[in-house]
Amino acid sequence: MTESLATTVRVEMVRGRARFIELRAGTFLSPRPLNVEGPFARLALVGRYATLLAGDDLRVEIDVGSGVRLELVEPSGTVAYDAQGGSASWSASVRVGVGAQLIWRAAPFVITAGADIRRHTRIELADGARALLSETIVLGRAYEDGGGPLRATMQVYSNTMPLLVEDLDLRNTAHRDLPGIIGRNRTLASVLLVGARPAKACGEHETLLAGAGALARALAPHAHEAQAAVDASWERWSELVEGRAV
Template structure:
């Protein structure tokens, strides 16, 4: 298991598993950590677990130096990628993930669990790509769970294991790249017409494209990231206790 724990005062606890965490910079209460593959990923039967803890009042930025490919498992068992995140009171996590590619013949399960204490905020970018160039892509099941102060904030299951079903216009259609920017624990300060606002403090923006570089969510990421800069507040201060399912803004 890979471990990245940031404690108050800036103390870091790092442990290498399938991923090797490397400190890029550190300040009092803040750190920037790179995630580097310690071996070839993802192969049949791989079980990658990343445990992230950000202490109260601390700020952590995670950086991926390269994308991840789930390779053809040639009939072997599915590979899994599990991320567990726990944020203390007033903590902040930003993680701009690189593409997660599911090649032909691969079966991958991806799970992200985020547990936020009161006043904590997480900004995440996840890009899922079905297949390398010229491929249709393998099977992918992606689950996301987020809780704020012990109450559900976001629950989502994305089942892309059936190639025929995912080609439906109601799912991916002709797209093979699903890019998502998720803000948890705060509401976007500006207008984002394509964003899905959660009932509690949070939102997600999503783009379906044929190629990862064609996504237009870079602007959304930069705008929401700027909101998290010191001295910038959001709607979470006005609705600190609200949490629930996703709803379209009315």
């Protein structure tokens, strides 16, 4: 992997108002503040170069201070291009402070047929923190049968205790069509709620976690179909994160 700089965002509460304490552009993404209103802050992660190419190591570090509500926006998706025998990686490290909230609805992550990708997400929640994240992984472009090798891991901790530990290993592309894997589907859409727990799971796509959280996930041949299947979960759980529902 080539050496790269992480994109860093640190926002804290200063005299009752959210303030971006640190904004550092990384090699691949630049943080652009959109607006601040009281404890609420909104920020866009804007691409600086075509990514991901062989050797790229895209890293994002997010620190949400106590009492802040941060919303992250991605104006465009990420495409992992043909690595020509190489590989690339994407990782996000997120800390959500006491009573803070994070909302991150990521744009689609497309893995082309020649790509070889490693993804890792780590989220740490402090007391009373809540987070809602959405991601859509697309295996292959429209004219491709499927994407290249992928391994995606996620670790979520609440007060240092593990809440969700997940390892999605799709590196063997020949096995994806087997029963119990993904079949002919090429899109995986997920919505993850942590730090709050819905009263119940609704529909076939939702699962309650053992602790304070829930996961909605759908497989479909096309991105819009998978995303539509979990849209209702996103809308309902947004109210939980914002304290508008119980």
